[in-house]
Amino acid sequence: MKNQDGCYDKLIQFTKQRGFAFSDKECKLVHALTKHKTVSAHSILMEQGKPVTKFYFLNSGIVRLFRVHKGVDYTLGLVSTNDFVSTLLYLANGLPSSCGLETLTDATLLEWGKAEVEAMKLQLSVAQDLEMAIMDRLLNWLQDHQIDAVCLTAEERYQKLMEQQPEVIRTIPLKYIASYLGIHQDSLSRIRKIVSRKT
Missing domain, CATH: 1.10.10 (Arc Repressor Mutant, subunit A)
Structure with a gap:
């Protein structure tokens, strides 16, 4: 994968830390299917109540997960660099999101739509490993968040x-x-x- 600007370094690091990696051929596929974008602070990446259409990997910046309930804005999570944001389940099913995602700083992201995610699932030998790693990361975050809220x-x-x-x-x-x-x-x-x- 040509990675002169380093925009894929953190994604590659994410996979290697979890015990798997893309082959050279798979790197080229990921590169072809990935959009690299920069967004300004307070950009909405995922809108509450609207179908999820994009999946992101956060290269730099800070993103908050939030929900507006009865007119009150609640910050549920804070994501900072080297992590995935959005949800594969909602993307795959076209379900409306129960929460929103907003950048709190300028951010650089890797972006995929549903078609690109489906193509990677079909063509990457490590697709299942990657999906399981993303789900494991989410479940661990949810568990830690619940435990901390009760115990700390x-x-x-x-x-x-x-x-x-x-x-x-x-x-x-x-x-x-x-x-x-x-x-x-x-x-x-x-x-x-x-x-x-x-x-």
């Missing part, structure tokens, strides 16, 4: 976010972090002061 305090969840995604803490407005933690922004400010004194 807001301060502990903030500290975990600091450790695992420091770029999120440095980059995005506090209102999104507070929403993700399920607390008021004033409470987040107090937590930040407490954590700052400890460190």
Whole structure:
């Protein structure tokens, strides 16, 4: 695969970290089926209530998963670089999404439509490995998110976010972090002061 601009490096890294890799022939196929795009902050990648038409791999930037319920915007997840966003299940079935995806920073992405995803499923020998890796990543995230919400305090969840995604803490407005933690922004400010004194 010609990768002079490095736009496929993180995708290749994602597969190798999970114990499989594309052959040279498969790399060329992925390259041919993939659109590389740059989007500005606050672009909507997936719209709540609308059919999912695209699947993405986030090369750089931060994306939030959110849901608007009874007029209130809830941030459910924060994704930062080297991960897939959107859902293969909704893409395959043409189902409307229960959530939305929004870039919180300028972002670079690899993009596939349904036809491109189906072509890769048919022609890549590691397609099942890749799909299982994506599903495993999603299920682990859901499990961790549920456990953290029940077992950890807001301060502990903030500290975990600091450790695992420091770029999120440095980059995005506090209102999104507070929403993700399920607390008021004033409470987040107090937590930040407490954590700052400890460190």
